[in-house]
Amino acid sequence: MTATATSKKIKAGILGASGYTGAEAMRLLLRHPSVELTLLTADRKAGQSVEEVYPHLGGYGLPDMVSVEDADWNSVDVVFCGLPHGTTQEIIATLPKTVKVVDMSADFRLRDPKTYAEWYGGEHTALDLQKEAVYGLTELYRDQVRDARLVACPGCYPTATLIALLPLVEAGLVDPLDLVIDAKSGVSGAGRGLKQNTLFCEAGEGLSPYAVASHRHAPEIEQEVAKFAGLAAADVRVNFVPHLVPMSRGELVTCHVRLSERKTAADLRSEFENRYQGEPFVRVLSAGAIPQTQMVRGSNNCVIGVFEDRIPGRALVIAAIDNLVKGSSGQAIQNMNLMFGLEETAGLEQAPLFP
Amino acid sequence: MTATATSKKIKAGILGASGYTGAEAMRLLLRHPSVELTLLTADRKAGQSVEEVYPHLGGYGLPDMVSVEDADWNSVDVVFCGLPHGTTQEIIATLPKTVKVVDMSADFRLRDPKTYAEWYGGEHTALDLQKEAVYGLTELYRDQVRDARLVACPGCYPTATLIALLPLVEAGLVDPLDLVIDAKSGVSGAGRGLKQNTLFCEAGEGLSPYAVASHRHAPEIEQEVAKFAGLAAADVRVNFVPHLVPMSRGELVTCHVRLSERKTAADLRSEFENRYQGEPFVRVLSAGAIPQTQMVRGSNNCVIGVFEDRIPGRALVIAAIDNLVKGSSGQAIQNMNLMFGLEETAGLEQAPLFP
Amino acid sequence: MTATATSKKIKAGILGASGYTGAEAMRLLLRHPSVELTLLTADRKAGQSVEEVYPHLGGYGLPDMVSVEDADWNSVDVVFCGLPHGTTQEIIATLPKTVKVVDMSADFRLRDPKTYAEWYGGEHTALDLQKEAVYGLTELYRDQVRDARLVACPGCYPTATLIALLPLVEAGLVDPLDLVIDAKSGVSGAGRGLKQNTLFCEAGEGLSPYAVASHRHAPEIEQEVAKFAGLAAADVRVNFVPHLVPMSRGELVTCHVRLSERKTAADLRSEFENRYQGEPFVRVLSAGAIPQTQMVRGSNNCVIGVFEDRIPGRALVIAAIDNLVKGSSGQAIQNMNLMFGLEETAGLEQAPLFP
Amino acid sequence: MTATATSKKIKAGILGASGYTGAEAMRLLLRHPSVELTLLTADRKAGQSVEEVYPHLGGYGLPDMVSVEDADWNSVDVVFCGLPHGTTQEIIATLPKTVKVVDMSADFRLRDPKTYAEWYGGEHTALDLQKEAVYGLTELYRDQVRDARLVACPGCYPTATLIALLPLVEAGLVDPLDLVIDAKSGVSGAGRGLKQNTLFCEAGEGLSPYAVASHRHAPEIEQEVAKFAGLAAADVRVNFVPHLVPMSRGELVTCHVRLSERKTAADLRSEFENRYQGEPFVRVLSAGAIPQTQMVRGSNNCVIGVFEDRIPGRALVIAAIDNLVKGSSGQAIQNMNLMFGLEETAGLEQAPLFP
Missing domain, CATH: 3.40.50.720 (NAD(P)-binding Rossmann-like Domain)
Incomplete structure (x- = not known):
């Protein structure tokens, strides 16, 4: 050691x-x-x-x-x-x-x-x-990150959300003005500071929404959605509700989206498959497979799934990451690797820990 | 003993x-x-x-x-x-x-x-x-339950969802055709049968969506929403995605709703306050207070909160119950009390267990 | 409500x-x-x-x-x-x-x-x-509690430990000078104060011994063991090691005891069955059944099991309680009931909550 | 990937x-x-x-x-x-x-x-x-493992227990006939098979002793203790009680030992420091520091602590491992590395995952 x-x-x-x-x-x-x-x-x-x-x-x-x-x-x-x-x-x-x-x-x-x-x-x-500063969502800003001196890594929720939404928004497949993002995070996202709501007895055996429609990650998501949609940031508002889940690590966003005219869930999947082909850390699951935070714990991976909705004209995109890795320190190292011309995956190759 | x-x-x-x-x-x-x-x-x-x-x-x-x-x-x-x-x-x-x-x-x-x-x-x-059979959502079907010989208690998800939505739908405050219900449940909802996904090591320290937009509780919710909206059941489709949360008990639904013209979140709250005034088991939280499953564990209570959304014209309704009590056996006893002319709260008066 | x-x-x-x-x-x-x-x-x-x-x-x-x-x-x-x-x-x-x-x-x-x-x-x-002050371990001090104005309820660990050991010590069935008490508690025992070690991320998914052989409940246990053994408190020292378990409630003590000459585990069981016959809250499990904290959650019950050891001349006594009920507030109410001449079980009749 | x-x-x-x-x-x-x-x-x-x-x-x-x-x-x-x-x-x-x-x-x-x-x-x-077959407790059998074709990796409990006890037994510092081993394990030790007691709702929020003084790992521990004590296996019996803890990974053994004449806890610590000096995966904690399973999750590490007991002439040794790594697959790879002349730490260098 x-x-x-x-x-x-x-x-x-x-x-x-x-x-x-x-x-x-x-x-x-x-x-x-x-x-x-x-x-x-x-x-x-x-x-x-x-x-x-x-x-x-x-x-x-x-x-x-x-x-x-x-x-x-x-x-x-x-x-x-x-x-x-x-x-x-x-x-x-x-x-x-x-x-x-x-x-x-x-x-x-x-x-x-x-x-x-x-x-x-x-x-x-x-x-x-x-x-x-360059916004360090690696998969979407790779070239800018390479040349940056200062990289601002995205928040944990924006990381999962934007990997799940930006390609679709950019390709015009979903309505950027009707995005419902129901987000769930493990408790480590709240940090090591002493707060009553992150005590074991308060957060355990229970589920707590928080900062309902008022979380700081909402304007960050809106900024990027607007940019990729070609809109002004002020014109995009997303519904974003985070929930505290009794687990230490892991983050999952359930994005309820409205499809553009004549688009289908299959179109979303195709877009992801093209867009994320060859990405070392993004895995688009095959049809029917459902992302879980258990798939990514301790790793820099992000898994994405696409689903038809029961409401005609709507679809679902679900993404899961480890909030402390891809949602924070792992993505930071991924960016550092690019900034120094190293292999992008260096130091990030450990497989997920399960169970 | x-x-x-x-x-x-x-x-x-x-x-x-x-x-x-x-x-x-x-x-x-x-x-x-x-x-x-x-x-x-x-x-x-x-x-x-x-x-x-x-x-x-x-x-x-x-x-x-x-x-x-x-x-x-x-x-x-x-x-x-x-x-x-x-x-x-x-x-x-x-x-x-x-x-x-x-x-x-x-x-x-x-x-x-x-x-x-x-x-x-x-x-x-x-x-x-x-x-x-009478549909045994007590708060909405009380009179029919009293006279019934056979009561069909609602599913756990429909119980929380319909308590949160039916008064609004009936009063015309929200659009019954644009209901996004993001639901979360503890593992006891899956029963005591032996399944791999409910093992401690599989369900613990992780969050898993399941039956995405294909859960059996969706048509049940649609049936009631349609009825209270005055629509045919076949014309109502809801977005319903359940998630398995690493806790034994508890259920929370986050309902993302579209407001009717000129209606506000405050109107929803008023409707709830009127509708549920005097209800022994439904508690409408004051503005700002957020429902958590921790508030109802082991009790027959349901807590509801209403929130403004960031997207204009939308709002959020969140409800929490204990899936084994109000979501199942507790509501069953509540119905039995009515069927036998007993005090509705008999046997159901224990306060929630926390922590 | x-x-x-x-x-x-x-x-x-x-x-x-x-x-x-x-x-x-x-x-x-x-x-x-x-x-x-x-x-x-x-x-x-x-x-x-x-x-x-x-x-x-x-x-x-x-x-x-x-x-x-x-x-x-x-x-x-x-x-x-x-x-x-x-x-x-x-x-x-x-x-x-x-x-x-x-x-x-x-x-x-x-x-x-x-x-x-x-x-x-x-x-x-x-x-x-x-x-x-009267020491409020109800089952062993019932008469004194009835007449007391001030009752000092035992600590949570002493409650479970002494219910498991005092009858055996008093009857001379085990050696009071060779008691190894390996104790485990849920996190609520540490209270609602803000401490790093009781954060969800610190206490979750892990097991932590603490106050190893130096916990304040040790002298309390020694005081009572000595009294029931007819020894001076200073002459009795017990091995007592508590562990923090990732659960909110529940306490279990595994007592590794040395049998007196020619005594067997069956003798311990008999003693318990006699001693606790008719006790409303103490249940001596049948041979082979193992106490678990899951058996008592939310209730004032204490379950006890007795087991043979592999080492000749030794045996095991295991007891489980809910630390917040029998280990604290429940026993307090039990004592209050006695002090006011009420039914001893009043207010304490709820059955355990499982799962 | x-x-x-x-x-x-x-x-x-x-x-x-x-x-x-x-x-x-x-x-x-x-x-x-x-x-x-x-x-x-x-x-x-x-x-x-x-x-x-x-x-x-x-x-x-x-x-x-x-x-x-x-x-x-x-x-x-x-x-x-x-x-x-x-x-x-x-x-x-x-x-x-x-x-x-x-x-x-x-x-x-x-x-x-x-x-x-x-x-x-x-x-x-x-x-x-x-x-x-060579018994694959690497730290104690390293030379034999190097030359083996078939290595039998120890059980998870014996791994932690024997790392904690064998050096002391071999050096004559503790009595091999008075070993009380109170063991605790996460649920993954029970495997992925479907059993009622490893369901989330059964194992969660609770602590369950099992196989009390009758677990198969007891004779395995006795075999090795006897060997290192120079006794016949049949003459050594240990007290061994395992407990199921609501966590997925992690194992901790609390060993209550009787010191040999004039020996102290400090002597045990010295022995460990000598014995495990340079070991890549065994860490003897400094006085006062307490092993926790949180220190080793996902790693091949074993941490050990030594403590004075309140009972004169007794001491405590506590060891923690990840049952799936050092307690199983990690130690297996450690042995394979030796069998093939590779660096002993190859593939095992990841640091523990916390939180």
Whole structure:
């Protein structure tokens, strides 16, 4: 259980390493053939070893946690940023320009500063960086990611939702103005912070909708749907209701869509098969097979299924991901691989864990 | 832990007592002040004690399981029927007419024999009984239930869905032809039979849609929506997608509805408040409060919430029940109480169990 | 869902009503035929309705939460005290002597003030009350409880452990100096406070021993074992290791005991059958049947099984309870019933909830 | 998601690939740099694709399932055998001697045929092979494993228990005749077969002891304890009680041991630190740190902790593993690596998955 290291490896840091996305980035990068973890920041855990903060990662020779202000930026080629929104933009703005940034926070996802301010409770303070940021939904923005210095990884819900909807919207197969997205997530999506609703006894043996039609991921989804539909963001509104499911990991979106004239569920499937042919992490299930979060746990995979609806003119698209991998740290590493010209799948090849 | 019994009590039997709905009926009836359990049938468990089949119910002095053919129908005033569909109609047809029947199976829910045959794989063999059966959604069919000899309790999903939708449909507040019902259930809804997908390791730590847009509860919902909308059943089609959630009990439906002209979410709430005023088991939550299955576990309660949608002209109605209580055995007892002129809440007064 | 109340009812208060034991006391007392809840205190939730603090208990007409200092002690005949230790003794000391007290905290369990100070981090400040307190393990202290004004309900682990061991120790059937108690509890035992280890993602899908051989319930068990063995408390030391299990409720103790000379597992069973004959809440399982927490969930029951060991001269005693009921609020109500001359089982008759 | 294959790779087959251990072997071997999966047998699933049997492993280019009788033994250099006991010995006896065998069943674990017959319900039919088999507890039998053709991997409980106890027994630090092993396992240990007690609703939200002091792993533990203590197997009896925990993966043993004269818990820790120094998969936790199954999920790691007991002269040793990895398929691959002269850690380097 000792970490191997060679001087030629890319030196990576994780900002906000004490959160679940930080831990997941550690887990995955520990096995990345071309990356060495040289910096872990966690302000409230500064001075602690990884073993103290995350006992499952003890024994791998990872560096101790330091505070952001004590970080040595010369020790890193790239940082994965898992800080709270707001904080993120401030810190990223101070980094040397030679350091590439894969941001897992929400700070650079929304292109319109007004929308950001409306949903995140304050003005954006790094608008220049914001313009430079590339939206890191890898399958749809691969070329831009390759050339980016700053990548804003999508939220977990937008990742699954947009993989399921953007090709259809772009191809004009579904109505972008009648999208009902019923979303379900495991509890890890809420982070490691102490909140009553994520206690075992509160979240266990129960199902809880939350942020009903008022979740921050809605405007993010709308931004991208509008872009791929050729509409103004303000003209697209989606129905988005997330539910907290008593499981640690996993995310599933059930998208109830209205088909365009004379289009069928089979047309949607064909579009997906063409669009995602050769994608290393997206799997379009054969007709009748139903996506489950159990199919992707611990992996960077996304599975998609398409179904006819009972209501004429409607169809269903269901997608499942692991919210901590494809929905966060895994996609971040996928983007980093592109940014550094590595094999896109490096460090992400583990198969799903089941049961 | 001894059962009390007086000669004046109503004598009740449970047919199919070895299933989860049977066990739940036992649990509730053990504390019913006016009912005595005198007959339990379970063909494959015939001869076994309740303790052998359900250890948690040992010590309460319940009768042993017998086979249906050995049942003494003179020993009962009412039977709760938790048998598989198909079997149910055969057995109920043979009962003395003096025995009232509260059917928890699917056999008498669908009024149109063709629809039954289409969805349940065979012709209905007790059409006379079927005509006599009252659909036992208590809050909407209370008067008919009072006078019924045979009550067909709704399916678990229809119970929650129809409590949430029928008043709105009847009042013309929502479009009955654009109902998107995203449903979630705990695993007990699948019964105690041995199936791979309900093993702990398969259903745990994961979320699985199933019977996507092809679940038998869809035509049942359509039948009632059509009736309350004044439409022909064949003209109503709903989008209905159920999901298996890693919890034992609980059911929640997220209904995405299209509002009628100039109607708002507030109008829906008002309608509910009027309609369900004084209902002992339906609670309309105040604005902002979100139904969770945790609010109703082990109780006969149903909680409802209404929410504005982001898409103009749409709204959300969310309802939660315990699938084994209000979704099955509890509602059955509620109906039995009406059929025998008892207090409607008798035996159903326990508060929810949380955590 | 309205609470019924008559002027003749015993007026009860719950101090610390915002915790899980408080909520459980509310759930049970709502259905108690002779008790009316007239006071709920919760300092940090003062001014809130029950529905805000515990949505599952909304709609039952319970009083709002008040702070302890605003409590009207004249409004109560009895208080159930679910406050943190330390706080408890201070507040109880100020109560009018006419108010009976059923304490669910740890403050009055240990008879030796030195032991209390050693394990609970401070001197006891109400030693007079402490002398008066009766240890409320109902089955073993029934007569004393009847006459008590202040009952100190045992800890959850001691409840299950002592029901399983005291009759054997008293009868000289097992060696009181070689008791290995391997204990397991659901997460609700840790309370509703925010702690990292009780988050869903931390406690779920995993098993965690804690307070290994250093849990505060060990000296409590030792006190009682010593008393029933006729030994000094200081001379008895038990091996006690608790484990956190990913379930909300339930507690099971696996007691590995050394038999006295020529005694057998069958002798232990006989002792139990004699001792617990007629007990309303203790069920000695027949040979071969194994206690599970699933048998008692939501009920005040305790199930016990006795087993031969493979090591000659040793045996096993396993007991299961619901930690929030028999392990806390249920036993508290059982004691209250005795203190007021009520039927011992009043309000506690609900059968276990399974699944 | 395509499997890579080169002609130089070791060709491996999995017999009984439709069980959980088979699936886990697939998951791990998919990422093994020197192994290619060329044969998967599953009699009842013969003809099915991996995707049909295990949807999470679809898309990796694995071969379809075949029946054992249709297996081409020339296509494999090694087989992992996850068949039911009894069946295993028959099939292994028919394999070409050039094929190495890593057996994950119970068939070759017990050296004494009488003990096998007593516990597994029938005479052993491959006694020659049985003599040749090496007990595959890697850390304690590494040299023998290297030279073996047939390795009998230990049961999951014996793996954790013996890693925790054998060094202490061998060094004379604990009494081999007073070992109390309180064991806990996730549900996957019971396999994918359909059994009532492993249904979600039966195993969830509950804790169930099973096979109390009568589990087949007890004689296996006794065999090894006796061997390392220099005693006859018949003279050693251990107390072994397993419990089913509501989690899919993970196993933890709490070993209550009696110290030898003048020995302390610190002596046990020193012994472990010496003994397991440099072991790639065994981690001795620092004083005070408590093993949890959450520390090892999905990994081949074993964590051990040592604790003082309250009873003088006793101590506690706690060990945790993932029952499907170190407790089964992971250890099998570890052994295969040794048998083929590969790096012992090949294919087993993934870090634990948490949360």
